[in-house]
Amino acid sequence: MIFSQDYKNHYKENLRIGFPVIMGQVGHMMTSLVDNAMVGNINSTLLAASSLANTVFIMIYIFGIGLSIGLTPAVGRAYGNEKHGQIASYLKNGKIIYLWTGLLLTIAMWVASYFFDKLDQPPEVVELAIPYFLTLSISMVPFMYYMSLKQFAEGVTLTMPAMWAGLAGNIINIILNYLLIYGEFGFPRWELFGAGVATTIARSLMAVFLFLILSRDKRVQKYLRAAKRLKIRRESIVNLLKIGVPIGFQFVLEVSAFVAGTIMMGWLGVYPLAAHQIAISLSALAFLAATGIATAATIRVSNFLGNEKYHKMRDAGNSAYVMGMALMIFTALCFIFLGRQISMIFTNDEMVIAISTQLLMIAGFFQIVDGAQAVGLGVLRGLEDVKIPTIIVVIAYWGLSIPLSYIFAFTMGMGAVGVWYGYLAGLSFSGLFLYLRFLHYSKKLTGKVV
Structure with a gap:
């Protein structure tokens, strides 16, 4: 069945929709990586300050990303059902929700900045981190506007515009970083603060670029025009919040769990922490492929749900699982059999390489279940x-992964690998039960078809 012509068509569509999303996700990841790399060339204190600020920033802004993702299945279902007025309503009300969310998250970040000195970090690191963090916080309103356009466009199966806008934003970020971090061509040498200014400008321009791209697309113009005429609709706002708020909490729970794991690695010492950073960074990079397929699943499942083609909806979900698993198995094999060689790219410290190689062995199996979880969440979001x-x-995460990570690592004395075994156990549970949930839901819906 998975090699049938119908499934091949699903694979092509998943790839067409998912590939631009993957590239866009790489762009988001590159923003903080570029900041870290460019300030790290000056001194390690700036790098530590950048890492501290970005860790706290991600913990807060990730909720905004999750909340905005709720727009995609809502728009996707209306698009499948050809309810164009409802699509325009979701666009208008989504913008309002996410702009206010951006403002509230900015305020939350300003409040959080007062607690930086309570994080038991070196004073010089905190002093440098706060101005950078506050500058990044200003980017939240334009970034959430960008997300409202991006998630709307994805709901109507347009994933390329956000990719191009993100690419342009990253190029601008690199150029401005060079000018403002190092003070080249007569610009002020602002170092880490300059990186924050560059990122904020780049994110603001990303929103402008995406609006300009979409406003020139004939498929989108009618929705933009209709959205201007529509009034605020309580029903649309409530529905978007019902879908988006749980997704936002999903994202926060996941990110906070991995932060907790990183803290536990720090308790084990410098070498395990360094090895963990290598393994988790590689795992996150490989995971982007699964998130692209998951987004494609959300879009296509919601479209088929809207036009009540339930068997196609089920096949779209299953094809996403097949593709996600195939990609994750490929990365798993790379981690398992080439773990040492990959680790040597990042460090020449033999102790770190040895630990990282062990972690990448576990990460191989971790990738498979994490991919299953990502696709499962994407498919179920499509079903709202x-x-x-x-x-x-x-x-x-919090009932299994974190408690088991602590028990394996410290109570049972397994050390660094114990933390990763805890994650593996939790994600295996999540991947399995999300798939069972999809099977239950799809059987219930396909049973309606005569």
């Missing part, structure tokens, strides 16, 4: 099923 998946994620 977010409450039960959130409960599954809570149990997986």
Whole structure:
């Protein structure tokens, strides 16, 4: 069945929709990586300050990303059902929700900055981190406007515009970083603060670029015009929040769980922490492929749900699982058999290489179940099923992963590998039960078809 012509068509569509999303995700990841790399060339104190600020920033802004993702399945379902007025309503009301969210998250970041000195970090690191962090916080409003356009466009199956806008934003970020971090061509040498200014300008321009690209697309123009005429609709706002808020919490739970794991690695010492950073960075990079397929699944499942083609909806979900698993198995094999060689690219410290190689062995299996979880969440978002998946994620991360990581690493004395075994156990639970949830939901819907 998975090699049938119908499934081949699903694979092509998943790839067409998912590839630009993957490239866009790489762009998001590159923003903080470029900041870290360019300030790290000056001194390690600036690098530490950048890492501290970005860690706290991500913990807050990730909720905004999750909240905005709720727009995609809502728009996707209306698009599949050809309810164009409803699509325009979601666009208008989504913008309002996410702009206010951006403002509230900015305020939350300013409040959080007062607690930096309570994080037991070196004073010189905190002093440098706060101005950079506050500058990044200003980017939240334009970034959330960008996300409202991006998630709307994805709902109507347009994923290329956000990719191009993100690419342009990253190029601008690199250029401005060079000018403002190092003070080249007569610009002020602002170092880490300059990186924050560059990122904020780049994110603002990304929103402008995406609006300009979409406003020139004939498929989108009618929705933009209609959205201007429409009034605020309570029903649209409530529906977007019902879908988006649980997704936002899913994202926060996941990110906070990995931060907790990093803290545990720090308790084990410098070498395990360094090895963990290598393994988790590689795993996150490989994971982007699964998120692209998951987004394609959200879009296509919601479209088929809207036009009540339930068997195609089920096949779209299953094809996403097949593609996600195939990609993750490929990366798993690379981690398992080439772990040492990959680790040597990042460090020449033999102790770090040895630990990292062990972690990448576990990461290989971790990739497979993490990919299953990502696709499962994407498929279920397409069905607008977010409450039960959130409960599954809570149990997986905070009921299993974190407690087991601590027990394996410290109580049982397994050390660094114990932390990763804990994650593997939790994600295995999540991946399995999300798939069972999809099977249950799809059987219930396909049973309606005569």
